[in-house]
Amino acid sequence: MIDHASEMAAFVRVVDAKGFSAAAPALGLTPSAVSKLVTRLEARLGVRLLQRTTRALHLTEEGGAFYEQAQRIVGEIEALESRIVDGRGTPHGLLRVTTSLAFATHQLTPVLAEFLARYPDIQFALLPTDRMLDMVEEGIDVAIRIGRMADTSFVARRIGEDRRVICATPDYLARHGTPTRPEELLRHNCILSRERSHLNRWAFRIDNEIREIEVTGRLAVDEGDAQLQLALQGIGIVRLTRLTVAQAVRTGALVSLLPEFSAEQALPINAVYPHRRHLAPKVPAFVDFLIEKFTPPPWEI
Secondary structure, eight states, X not given: OOOHHHHHHHHHHHHHHTSHHHHHHHHTSOHHHHHHHHHHHXXXXXXXXXXXXXXXXXXXXXXXXXXXXXXXXXXXXXXXXXXXXXXXXXXOXXXXXXXXXXXXXXXXXXXXXHHHHHOTTEEEEEEEXXXXXXXXXXXXXXXXXXXXXXXXXXXXXXXXXXXXXXXXXXXXXXXXXXXXXXXXXXXXXXXXXXXXXXXXXXXXXXXXXXXXXXXXXXXXXXXXXXXXXHHHTTSOBEEEEHHHHHHHHHHTSSEEEOGGGBOOOOEEEEEEEEOOSSOOTHHHHHHHHHHHHTXXXXXXX
């Protein structure tokens, strides 16, 4: 494969250094190798660029015109390479991140200002969604995913874990009573999941056995934040991830129920990114920041 850039760079260096021998060290080549590159360039262009004598080199008319443009191009190539090499250790560029609506709202956005202040050369695009996006097709750099990993072709770094918690407002409990055993939930209005019916079967450890109770209620909605807002209005009892309700429980707006019967499995939270040999510095910078901010998890109750 013909390396046009090397031929052009050799020609420019020869003109600048006023000789093949003087240009050779800068190019890391022997004088004869430099001469061959320039000769090959002239042959490809079909014109003589340099007049060679035993004592000096002179640009031809065509050589002078070619040198003027070639010097600019070689300079731009070297400047580009320099920026890439210098920037390898500096996080910069557009970082595209996707995560669930709940994690984006309650955990990620509160710390983004600190991340952006720490890395002023990074531009951030956040794509909050409960759909599983195709990272490669969508050009996603990092996905924060909650739950078991199905695709092992990606790198996954654990940033924490979460569990679901059952809770209600003090007002609701004052009006309807506080359940002391899981079976009593069947007499309460529970906020249901509309499409994911398995989320309406709540697991408990009762008499040393894991049992599921299928709760009922008048209202069904799928989005976690909507369920949270409804629960905060005192409509009923809700079961949501701790990262969603932790703040409300800490302030007393919601009360955690039946924790001694909980049989909830831990849900791993991973920062996921495509496996690349030469990973852009912005990706590990962001993942390391997540681990720093969420260790220990701020959503623990």
